[in-house]
Amino acid sequence: MSVNRRITLAARPVGFPKESDFLLSELAVPSAADGEIVVRSIYLSVDPYMRGRISGAKSYAAPVAIGEVMIGGAVGTVVGSKNPGFATGDIVEGMFGWQDYAVSNGKGVRKIDPSLAPLSTALGVLGMTGLTAYFGLLDVCDPKAGETVVVSGAAGAVGSVVGQIAKIKGCHVVGIAGSDDKLQAMKDLGFDAGFNYKTDTNYFAKLKELCPKGIDIYFDNVGGALTDAVIPQINLHARISVCGQISQYNLEKPEMGPRWLGMMIVARAKVQGFLVSDYYSRFPEGFSQMAAWLKEGKLQYNEHIVEGLENTPKAFIGMLNGQNTGKQLVQVSAPPA
Amino acid sequence: MSVNRRITLAARPVGFPKESDFLLSELAVPSAADGEIVVRSIYLSVDPYMRGRISGAKSYAAPVAIGEVMIGGAVGTVVGSKNPGFATGDIVEGMFGWQDYAVSNGKGVRKIDPSLAPLSTALGVLGMTGLTAYFGLLDVCDPKAGETVVVSGAAGAVGSVVGQIAKIKGCHVVGIAGSDDKLQAMKDLGFDAGFNYKTDTNYFAKLKELCPKGIDIYFDNVGGALTDAVIPQINLHARISVCGQISQYNLEKPEMGPRWLGMMIVARAKVQGFLVSDYYSRFPEGFSQMAAWLKEGKLQYNEHIVEGLENTPKAFIGMLNGQNTGKQLVQVSAPPA
Numbered sequence: 001m002s003v004n005r006r007i008t009l010a011a012r013p014v015g016f017p018k019e020s021d022f023l024l025s026e027l028a029v030p031s032a033a034d035g036e037i038v039v040r041s042i043y044l045s046v047d048p049y050m051r052g053r054i055s056g057a058k059s060y061a062a063p064v065a066i067g068e069v070m071i072g073g074a075v076g077t078v079v080g081s082k083n084p085g086f087a088t089g090d091i092v093e094g095m096f097g098w099q100d101y102a103v104s105n106g107k108g109v110r111k112i113d114p115s116l117a118p119l120s121t122a123l124g125v126l127g128m129t130g131l132t133a134y135f136g137l138l139d140v141c142d143p144k145a146g147e148t149v150v151v152s153g154a155a156g157a158v159g160s161v162v163g164q165i166a167k168i169k170g171c172h173v174v175g176i177a178g179s180d181d182k183l184q185a186m187k188d189l190g191f192d193a194g195f196n197y198k199t200d201t202n203y204f205a206k207l208k209e210l211c212p213k214g215i216d217i218y219f220d221n222v223g224g225a226l227t228d229a230v231i232p233q234i235n236l237h238a239r240i241s242v243c244g245q246i247s248q249y250n251l252e253k254p255e256m257g258p259r260w261l262g263m264m265i266v267a268r269a270k271v272q273g274f275l276v277s278d279y280y281s282r283f284p285e286g287f288s289q290m291a292a293w294l295k296e297g298k299l300q301y302n303e304h305i306v307e308g309l310e311n312t313p314k315a316f317i318g319m320l321n322g323q324n325t326g327k328q329l330v331q332v333s334a335p336p337a
Numbered sequence: 338m339s340v341n342r343r344i345t346l347a348a349r350p351v352g353f354p355k356e357s358d359f360l361l362s363e364l365a366v367p368s369a370a371d372g373e374i375v376v377r378s379i380y381l382s383v384d385p386y387m388r389g390r391i392s393g394a395k396s397y398a399a400p401v402a403i404g405e406v407m408i409g410g411a412v413g414t415v416v417g418s419k420n421p422g423f424a425t426g427d428i429v430e431g432m433f434g435w436q437d438y439a440v441s442n443g444k445g446v447r448k449i450d451p452s453l454a455p456l457s458t459a460l461g462v463l464g465m466t467g468l469t470a471y472f473g474l475l476d477v478c479d480p481k482a483g484e485t486v487v488v489s490g491a492a493g494a495v496g497s498v499v500g501q502i503a504k505i506k507g508c509h510v511v512g513i514a515g516s517d518d519k520l521q522a523m524k525d526l527g528f529d530a531g532f533n534y535k536t537d538t539n540y541f542a543k544l545k546e547l548c549p550k551g552i553d554i555y556f557d558n559v560g561g562a563l564t565d566a567v568i569p570q571i572n573l574h575a576r577i578s579v580c581g582q583i584s585q586y587n588l589e590k591p592e593m594g595p596r597w598l599g600m601m602i603v604a605r606a607k608v609q610g611f612l613v614s615d616y617y618s619r620f621p622e623g624f625s626q627m628a629a630w631l632k633e634g635k636l637q638y639n640e641h642i643v644e645g646l647e648n649t650p651k652a653f654i655g656m657l658n659g660q661n662t663g664k665q666l667v668q669v670s671a672p673p674a
Contacts, residue, residue, distance in 0.1 A: 052603075059603050060573075223598050236397075245599040256593040261560050262582040264610030266389075266396050271608040273601030 004029045005309050006099035009064045012056055016250040017320065021054070022070065022098075022313040030103045032082045037109070039092055039102050041076035044309070044330040045123040046316045047157070048221070051249040060275060070098040070312075075112060075122045077336065086111070091336070093122040098312050100332060117294060119335050124157055124327035125294060125301040131286040132243060132276040133161035138169075139279065140241040140272045141217045145170030148211045150230055153221030154194060155182035155302075157327035158243060162219045163191045164299050171217070174210045176203075176226055178322040185325045189300055203229035222247045224255065231260040238269040250320060302326025341366045342646050343436035346401045349393055353587040354657065358391070359407065359435075359650040367440045368417060374446070375417035376429055376439050379672050381646070382410040382460040383653045383665040384494070385558070388586040397612060407435040407649075412449060412459045414673060423448070428673070430459040435649050437669060454631060456672050461494055461664035462631060462638040468623040469580060469613040470498035475506075476616065477578040477609045478554045482507030485548045487567055490558030491531060492519030492639075494664035495580060499556045500528045501636050508554070511547045513540075513563055515659040522662045526637055540566035559584045561592060568597045575606040587657060639663025 003026040010023040032038045052059045053071055064071055074096035078086050083106045086092065094109035096102035112122045124130060136158070143149060149166040153159040154175025166173045167190045175186040175194035186194045193210040200206045207215070207229055214235040220227060223245035234240070248255060264271065279286065293299040304324035306315040309332040319328040340363040347360040369375045389396045390408055401408055411433035415423050420443045423429065431446035433439035449459045461467060473495070480486060486503040490496040491512025503510045504527045512523040512531035523531050530547045537543045544552070544566055551572040557564055560582035571577070585592060601608065616623065630636040641661035643652040646669040656665040 060605075220598070223596065227598065242598050242601045245596075245602065248596060248599055254595045257596045258591045259560065259582075259585060259594045261557070261564065261579050261608070261610070262585055264579045264608060265582065265612065266610070268397075268610050268612055268615055270610075271598070271601060273598070273603070273605050273607075275602065275605055278605055 002029065003027065004099055004101040006069045006097070007309065007312055008067055008069055009054055011066065013054060013250075015252040017051070017054070017313075017317055019313045019317065024310055029101050032080045032103060034082050035105055036103050037078050037083050037086045037092075037106055038080035039074075039076040039094070039096055039104060040079045041074040041096055041100060041102065041332050042335050043075050043120050043123055043305075044098060044312060044332060045073040045127070045129075046312065046319050046328040046330060047072070047129070048244050048246050048249065048320065050316065051246075051320060055249075071095060072098055073123055073128060074102070075119050076102070076333075091119060093127060098309065100309060114336070116291060120303055120305070120327075120329055121294075121301065123329060124303060125161055125299060126287065126290055128276055129157040129327055130161055130290045131279065131283060133158050133165060134286045134290060135276060135279040135282070136241045136243050136274055137162050137165050137217075137219055140274055141219065141239040143169045143171050143217055146172070147216035148172045148174065148213055148235075149217040149219065150174045150176065150207065150211065150215050151219045151221070152176045152223075152226045153244065153246060154191065155179075155185050155325050156221060157324075159219070159221050160186065160189055160302060160326055161299065164189055166217070167191070168293065168298055172211075172213070174207070176222070182325050185302055189302075197226060204232070207233055217241070219243060220245070224248060224257070228257055228260070231263050234263065234267045234269050236267055238267050240269065240271040242271060242273040246320065303329055305329045305331050307331050339366065340364065341436055341438040343406045343434070344646065344649055345404055345406055346391055348403065350391060350587075352589040354388070354391070354650075354654055356650045356654065361647055366438050369419045369440060371419050372442055374415050374420050374423045374429075374441050374443055376411075376413040376431070376433055376441060377416045378411040378413035378433055378437060378439065378669050380412050380457050380460055380642075381435060381649060381667040381669060382464070382466075383649065383656050383667060384409070384466070385581050385583050385586065385657065387653065388583075388657060392586075408432060409435055410460055410465060411439070412456050413439070413670075428456060430464060435646065437646060451673070453628060457640055457642070457664075457666055458631075458638065460666060461640060462498055462636060463624065463627055465613055466494040466664055467498055467627045468616065468620060470495050470502060471623045471627060472613060472616040472619065473578045473580050473611055474499050474502050474554075474556055477611055478556065478576040480506045480508050480554055483509070484553035485509045485511065485550055485572075486554040486556065487511045487513065487544065487548065487552050488556045488558070489513045489560075489563045490581065490583060491528065492516075492522050492662050493558060494661075496556070496558050497523065497526055497639060497663055498636065501526055503554070504528070505630065505635055509548075509550075511544070513559070519662050522639055526639075534563060541569070544570055554578070556580060557582070561585060561594070565594055565597070568600050571600065571604045571606050573604055575604050577606065577608040579608060579610040583657065640666055642666045642668050644668050
């Protein structure tokens with residue numbers, strides 16, 4: 001391939017993103033200056049957090065500028081290196097963006113051992129997704145055997161791992177997802193129970209039925225009306241890990257909901273927002289434990305792979321719509337044999 | 338006095354409590370059985386949490402039953418003892434309720450050294466109120482010098498102490514209260530700034546002005562629209578201590594507000610509900626530190642004392658209406674000379 005196809009942000013989405021908010025264009029394949037590497041991407045990661053990075057609202061990082069290549073994690077092959085830390089042929093993971101080829105100074109780039117697991121896992125269960133589940137559940141919520149854990153977005157990349165880690169810790173795990181196929185996928189991963197929030201719309205009653213001992217931990221990827229139904233059922237010293245609020249990302253104006261801080265006093269409960277990047281110093285611990293669980297067969301993962309860089313905006317929009325089960329990826333070139 | 342006047346709960350209030358929700362009656366003065374003491378109350382404590390205890394809603398303790406003496410802390414004199422741990426004449430603090438005389442088995446009753454400070458402080462700055470401020474600020478929020486602390490209900494019994502402890506810790510302290518007199522009282526206690534939420538109704542703009550570096554800590558006694566204005570201005574790793582939600586206690590139906598969990602992710606912030614009773618094992622530390630600060634002149638306190646047991650319901654309703662500055666007390670008999 002002699003060109004670098006790249007997807008840039010064409011417009012800031014209002015409400016739900018459209019494919020026309022992105023633009024595919026071509027440039028020459030870049031070359032490495034001193035200290036740099038050139039990476040040809042194999043898989044791109046498509047994640048809910050990206051919705052925040054293309055909005056104009058205050059967030060934890062500067063938004064992607066109009067005309068800029070869309071940010072995102074990717075795994076790829078080093079095809080050129082003037083950085084002594086990397087050799088041609090190395091498999092690496094980093095924030096390479098939505099493009100075929102990326103230039104990097106190597107900072108924040110992680111070498112991947114291709115013998116360990118399929119390369120795509122470096123973006124999922126053995127990547128930021130897995131660590132998000134790991135730290136967001138274990139560090140924020142400290143689950144104890146016998147506790148009841150509710151996970152929203154439970155069939156998604158993070159939620160599906162959260163539920164499995166909670167099972168490893170001996171918890172009763174209830175997942176909430178948006179289709180019967182997703183429910184089945186959750187059960188196949190070992191979740192104790194779950195419901196389809198699109199068809200079982202009395203969330204409060206359904207949670208009451210599935211969580212007879214109340215809710216000790218809520219790992220929230222979704223927010224909105226699901227959270228409203230969880231909060232009145234939390235137990236003493238409940239912990240709520242706020243990982244995502246995907247139900248709110250595409251609203252044109254903020255949604256209203258019942259106030260519930262008074263219930264936090266009654267339960268002496270904690271709500272904690274977090275980002276995986278805050279755990280950077282503990283990444284080695286997380287990668288090591290997740291790899292061990294994977295090897296022991298205690299963790300499984302689902303992937304939803306779309307082919308072709310040009311389909312990345314569509315895959316992103318589909319993920320925001322909940323069309324994926326497990327980690328949403330885009331394959332942009334063939335993995336090495 | 339040959340009778341024991343007692344105030345019982347006559348009806349569960351709907352919305353704002355009325356005096357007719359309470360009933361004054363008389364019984365004989367009780368006497369002590371083996372292991373018991375009889376206490377004649379001097380001061381009764383009147384607190385926001387009592388609103389929750391007379392509602393039918395799920396809470397952290399069983400509600401006061403209709404016909405039962407209203408619960409509450411009091412300080413008084415032991416006037417009869419068949420408990421070897423207490424002697425006639427001891428000054429004690431405990432949950433003696435809204436009555437002249439109470440019988441107790443001595444459990445949870447604390448002896449007060451009357452030489453240390455005025456007896457009324459055993460219900461305020463050197464009592465549960467002071468410890469609520471102490472643990473709710475220091476343990477839940479861990480304030481650091483230079484951080485900005487916002488306190489709602491800042492002229493109240495807890496809020497006024499929270500602000501002073503935050504000043505001891507070197508913070509920039511902004512209080513929110515409901516009258517200009519209260520604002521002045523806060524400033525007299527050393528708060529850096531504040532506003533009257535009844536007259537300055539653009540809470541967001543006012544907080545923006547008074548907290549130019551954003552908000553690191555929010556100690557919330559009030560909730561509602563004040564919280565809505567605080568949350569969008571929290572800094573990275575902000576801590577929110579949920580002590581009370583007095584704006585919500587007397588609503589006939591739950592209030593709606595904008596959803597803000599997404600902002601907790603952006604700021605990686607924590608919201609924690611707490612009750613002082615959860616810190617029971619650390620009470621000695623709290624009492625000792627508060628007494629030391631009081632002695633060193635680093636802590637001051639305001640009291641709002643109403644005379645006469647029969648006026649307790651009125652004092653309670655007035656406190657819910659924000660008529661008190663500092664700790665609301667009812668004096669039911671003369672302190673010892």
